[in-house]
Amino acid sequence: MYQPRSERIPLIFEQGQPGRANRYLPSDAQLSDYLPAENLRAELPLPESTELDVVRHYTRLSQRTFGIDTGFYPLGSCTMKYNPRVNDAVANLPGLRDLHPFAPDELSQGALRIMYELERSLASLFGMAAFSLNPAAGAHAELAALLIAKKYFSDRGELNRQTVIVPDTAHGTNPASASMAGFRVVSLKSDERGRVGVDTLRAVLGDDTAVCMMTNPNTLGLFEDHIAEIARAVHDAGGLMYYDGANANALMGIARPGDMGFDLMHLNLHKTFTIPHGGGGAGAGPLGVAEHLVEYLPTPVVRAIAKDGSTANEDSRTYWLDFDVPKSIGPMRSFWSNFAHIVRALAYLYANGLEGLTDVSRLAVLNANYVRVKVAPFLETPYPEICQHEFVASAQELKKQSGVRAVDIAKALLDRGFHAPTMYFPLIVPECLMIEPTETESKETLDQFIAALEDVVATAKRDPQQILDAPQRTVVARVDETRAARQPDLRWRAPAGVT
Amino acid sequence: MPYLPHTKRDIAQMLDAIGVASIDELVRVPAAVALRAKPEIVAALPESEIVRRFEEFAGSDRATTMASFLGAGAYRHYCPPAIMALAMRGEFLTSYTPYQAEVSQGYLQAIYEWQTYICLLTGLDIADASVYDGATALAEGAIMALAATNRKKILVSRAVHPNYRAVLKTYCDGLDVAIDEVPLLPGGMTDPQALRDALSRGSYAAVALQSPNFFGIVETVPEDVRDAFKRSGTVPIAVVAEALALAAFPTPASWGAQICVGEAQSFGVALAYGGPYVGFIACTSDHLRRIPGRLVGRTVDRNGKEAYVLTLQAREQHIRRERATSNICTNQAHCALIATIYLALMGASGLRNCAAQNVKRAHELVKRVSAIPGCRLQFEAPFFNEFVLNVGSSAADVLKALQKRGILGGLDLGRFYHEMSDCILMTATEMTTSKDIDALCAALQEVVRVPASL
Numbered sequence: 001m002y003q004p005r006s007e008r009i010p011l012i013f014e015q016g017q018p019g020r021a022n023r024y025l026p027s028d029a030q031l032s033d034y035l036p037a038e039n040l041r042a043e044l045p046l047p048e049s050t051e052l053d054v055v056r057h058y059t060r061l062s063q064r065t066f067g068i069d070t071g072f073y074p075l076g077s078c079t080m081k082y083n084p085r086v087n088d089a090v091a092n093l094p095g096l097r098d099l100h101p102f103a104p105d106e107l108s109q110g111a112l113r114i115m116y117e118l119e120r121s122l123a124s125l126f127g128m129a130a131f132s133l134n135p136a137a138g139a140h141a142e143l144a145a146l147l148i149a150k151k152y153f154s155d156r157g158e159l160n161r162q163t164v165i166v167p168d169t170a171h172g173t174n175p176a177s178a179s180m181a182g183f184r185v186v187s188l189k190s191d192e193r194g195r196v197g198v199d200t201l202r203a204v205l206g207d208d209t210a211v212c213m214m215t216n217p218n219t220l221g222l223f224e225d226h227i228a229e230i231a232r233a234v235h236d237a238g239g240l241m242y243y244d245g246a247n248a249n250a251l252m253g254i255a256r257p258g259d260m261g262f263d264l265m266h267l268n269l270h271k272t273f274t275i276p277h278g279g280g281g282a283g284a285g286p287l288g289v290a291e292h293l294v295e296y297l298p299t300p301v302v303r304a305i306a307k308d309g310s311t312a313n314e315d316s317r318t319y320w321l322d323f324d325v326p327k328s329i330g331p332m333r334s335f336w337s338n339f340a341h342i343v344r345a346l347a348y349l350y351a352n353g354l355e356g357l358t359d360v361s362r363l364a365v366l367n368a369n370y371v372r373v374k375v376a377p378f379l380e381t382p383y384p385e386i387c388q389h390e391f392v393a394s395a396q397e398l399k400k401q402s403g404v405r406a407v408d409i410a411k412a413l414l415d416r417g418f419h420a421p422t423m424y425f426p427l428i429v430p431e432c433l434m435i436e437p438t439e440t441e442s443k444e445t446l447d448q449f450i451a452a453l454e455d456v457v458a459t460a461k462r463d464p465q466q467i468l469d470a471p472q473r474t475v476v477a478r479v480d481e482t483r484a485a486r487q488p489d490l491r492w493r494a495p496a497g498v499t
Numbered sequence: 500m501p502y503l504p505h506t507k508r509d510i511a512q513m514l515d516a517i518g519v520a521s522i523d524e525l526v527r528v529p530a531a532v533a534l535r536a537k538p539e540i541v542a543a544l545p546e547s548e549i550v551r552r553f554e555e556f557a558g559s560d561r562a563t564t565m566a567s568f569l570g571a572g573a574y575r576h577y578c579p580p581a582i583m584a585l586a587m588r589g590e591f592l593t594s595y596t597p598y599q600a601e602v603s604q605g606y607l608q609a610i611y612e613w614q615t616y617i618c619l620l621t622g623l624d625i626a627d628a629s630v631y632d633g634a635t636a637l638a639e640g641a642i643m644a645l646a647a648t649n650r651k652k653i654l655v656s657r658a659v660h661p662n663y664r665a666v667l668k669t670y671c672d673g674l675d676v677a678i679d680e681v682p683l684l685p686g687g688m689t690d691p692q693a694l695r696d697a698l699s700r701g702s703y704a705a706v707a708l709q710s711p712n713f714f715g716i717v718e719t720v721p722e723d724v725r726d727a728f729k730r731s732g733t734v735p736i737a738v739v740a741e742a743l744a745l746a747a748f749p750t751p752a753s754w755g756a757q758i759c760v761g762e763a764q765s766f767g768v769a770l771a772y773g774g775p776y777v778g779f780i781a782c783t784s785d786h787l788r789r790i791p792g793r794l795v796g797r798t799v800d801r802n803g804k805e806a807y808v809l810t811l812q813a814r815e816q817h818i819r820r821e822r823a824t825s826n827i828c829t830n831q832a833h834c835a836l837i838a839t840i841y842l843a844l845m846g847a848s849g850l851r852n853c854a855a856q857n858v859k860r861a862h863e864l865v866k867r868v869s870a871i872p873g874c875r876l877q878f879e880a881p882f883f884n885e886f887v888l889n890v891g892s893s894a895a896d897v898l899k900a901l902q903k904r905g906i907l908g909g910l911d912l913g914r915f916y917h918e919m920s921d922c923i924l925m926t927a928t929e930m931t932t933s934k935d936i937d938a939l940c941a942a943l944q945e946v947v948r949v950p951a952s953l
Contacts, residue, residue, distance in 0.1 A: 008805055009605075012612050012843045021846040024579050025929050029859035031747050031851070035881050039717055041749050045619055048846030051581055058840055062590040064605030065597075069589030082502050083593050086546050091771075095557025100569045101773035102910050103562035104902060110556030111772045117541075124538040136631035136774065137829035139816070147673045176816035176826035180642075181673040185821040228531035250526075253538065260532045270829065274502075278833025279606045280596035280793065281629070282775030285829075298669070330669035334572060334634035334662050334762065335773025347553065353543030356500045362522045363505055369525055370513040386525055411601065420599050425817070442504035443513060474601040476800040484798035484810040488787065490625050491615040 016049030076422035076434025079271035087344035101335040112319030127258020128288030133337040134298040139173035141266030141285035146181035161210040169426040209239035217388035231261025250389035253358025273345040284341040363439035390436035404460035412470035566935040567907040570926025607807035622750025623781035628793035633762025634666035636778035640760040644705030644734035656689040658712035661915035687878030709738035715885030720754040747854040767841030777834035791825030856929035857884035873947035885926040900946035
């Protein structure tokens with residue numbers, strides 16, 4: 001891994017000089033020419049730097065940032081696969097990039113068609129009646145889905161349905177979204193096979209059950225093999241099934257949440273559909289529903305009709321945004337979708353077709369199982385069976401032997417040029433390392449990673465201090481998180497006496 | 500297949516290591532949940548063909564080639580090319596949330612800079628690492644106030660962006676929180692008397708006011724209204740739909756806002772048919788433990804060297820689960836990075852100058868269009884880069900007629916305010932040219948009906 005010089009990079013606020021501004025626009029006007037002075041801001045304390053200084057500053061910051069482009073990223077549940085550049089190129093076409101959200105439908109037909117095509121394709125690929133592209137991220141879609149459930153039960157007069165069931169392996173967003181939608185959360189203990197037990201579930205089902213949220217494959221990387229029975233039990237109790245699509249990369253062309261009995265689901269396009277994570281966002285979280293919930297989807301809804309009144313002929317269709325959906329929960333965001341990401345996702349879909357997407361999932365599962373069997377001889381794998389797109393390992397034994405914990409292994413991997421796996425999640429596995437290689441990594445890369453991990457474990461047994469001191473080759477050593485939380489320093493302030 | 504490195508030999512070796520004969524054995528699902536139908540997806544295309552198709556789609560978005568006076572929460576501003584050259588660097592673009600601080604110091608520092616920029620612009624103490632957009636920022640800000648006051652009602656001005664109000668309602672429906680609206684004065688501003696009355700009558704968690712408001716008008720908050728905030732214990736929330744205006748007008752903190760929520764799309768983020776944009780939330784330090792989403796903090800490493808890290812995560816969903824301050828996980832980091840680079844390039848004088856160019860263009864525009872027979876300025880009040888033009892008859896019809904002449908004249912306000920169906924919200928930015936204005940005026944002269952009495 002390329003390591004640039006490691007001295008402190010001053011903040012942008014500590015650089016530049018007043019008067020060093022760039023000239024991007026004409027400067028033939030003053031605010032006070034048009035507005036009463038008492039309405040204006042007295043000072044604007046922002047730094048002024050030349051374009052060169054700004055370019056150097058952010059280039060140097062980028063060099064201190066690990067991305068998929070710089071190295072392997074085996075981050076479980078995050079699906080850090082290659083982000084094809086063609087997706088960015090088409091998202092940046094002026095006819096898509098410069099389109100105003102309030103542009104009339106008849107002059108935005110290309111954009112609407114892109115949304116419609118992706119919506120229809122996702123519905124077919126995941127077995128749902130319809131999708132909304134409105135939600136900005138997975139958690140946002142979860143919230144929308146739970147608001148739909150709330151409205152659905154309220155319309156049916158079932159106001160007693162106030163409980164959302166969440167397995168203990170679920171992502172934290174599931175219970176948090178349930179709270180935000182005003183539900184009570186019941187956590188469900190996984191069985192010894194790492195799955196939701198049908199009997200355990202039955203024990204908590206009742207006439208207060210609103211929704212059961214499941215991830216399948218779950219966050220242990222295991223397929224919930226009783227999913228059909230689980231869905232039946234929840235439906236028999238009058239509840240709805242929600243599919244958290246964080247792990248959909250294992251399923252494409254292989255199985256569909258709709259066929260498993262899910263009524264609601266989301267996808268993370270920034271995982272499965274190669275949208276760049278961009279340091280934590282923006283993402284896109286399409287929300288899929290079964291037939292009985294279609295009318296509750298957020299507004300606007302993209303619709304299409306052909307000139308002959310049918311929807312069959314693709315090229316003679318007219319597309320429009322429908323804001324008049326009486327039962328809708330309403331809009332979830334300022335404008336219609338994270339459109340630039342919808343473009344990227346459709347480009348990815350075009351690049352693959354059904355066969356390609358099926359291969360994506362098959363090879364994601366192959367890669368995960370390959371790493372799993374190669375890691376098993378030197379690191380505990382608590383669920384030693386065929387996994388899906390990811391698996392969990394545990395440093396519990398190693399910790400007992402050497403004092404080296406999961407976090408230490410993670411930091412030692414950073415020194416060896418790899419990003420760390422997801423740590424300490426799911427919560428039920430002690431000293432958990434969750435590994436998701438994704439399908440875009442070659443066998444050579446996987447072998448290098450396996451060798452690095454093996455080296456870390458071997459070093460931990462031989463000379464644990466070396467691992468406890470990691471990372472050594474990064475621009476900073478282990479960061480003092482306690483101090484960060486106890487003495488919050490969340491912004492720069494000008495030194496006293498300087499304006 | 501694209502993006503897949505596996506050779507037949509690789510696959511055979513890997514299957515051998517796993518100890519199975521085929522991938523089918525790995526991806527087998529129970530018969531009960533096997534595919535019921537073969538998904539219908541387009542056949543795969545080569546990359547050259549993908550580009551051609553999207554060029555075709557882009558070409559049919561004819562709106563992007565027309566003179567446009569649309570704004571209303573999404574603005575066309577000049578974006579120096581240096582922004583994308585930097586933001587699209589693969590290290591930034593393809594990184595995950597910077598949980599591994601040691602290999603994410605660059606991005607963490609950039610977000611710390613973003614937080615600082617938002618604080619400096621709003622005058623408030625802290626800002627988070629971003630939320631989805633302006634509307635969800637308002638909803639999240641309202642939730643902060645609900646938690647801070649333990650009350651169940653929100654007050655919001657009718658001059659707040661209608662889409663933001665609609666999203667606030669979606670969120671509040673889930674929490675059984677009621678929303679009351681403050682009416683407008685005939686001059687297009689929030690009615691201060693009605694606002695004071697509401698505050699003294701009800702016990703509201705928050706009151707949301709927008710400036711410049713949805714009609715472009717610079718709202719001021721009189722002293723007696725500020726007193727009413729304090730007396731009633733209501734949290735004042737400032738809403739900002741055009742972040743560029745922060746460079747021109749007194750900070751939200753200066754009129755007593757404890758929370759400022761808004762949209763920073765104007766800072767270099769593409770229009771892109773509505774997203775992704777970037778919401779921000781800033782607040783006074785009293786609200787620190789209630790702010791949603793990620794926060795970057797500055798600390799030290801083991802050797803005492805300055806370092807950045809995601810902090811106060813005990814507020815967040817991955818730690819606190821159902822007791823988190825919000826469910827937000829993925830945010831809009833990359834758009835926040837774009838905005839940060841934009842602000843760095845513009846600098847104080849560049850940003851203020853850009854604001855001045857907007858005001859200048861909007862004032863040139865209003866002078867020209869309000870002189871056209873049949874058209875008049877609806878509200879006489881100081882405005883930033885948009886204003887309301889009354890065209891004397893159906894705004895929708897006038898806009899349609901302008902469209903036929905190659906012009907997007909603005910937003911039909913009848914869509915959101917039934918009493919304003921003859922009004923257009925018109926926007927000018929530094930990108931509006933004299934040629935655009937000439938074309939609009941010529942077209943308006945043709946399409947606006949002159950009242951018979953003239």
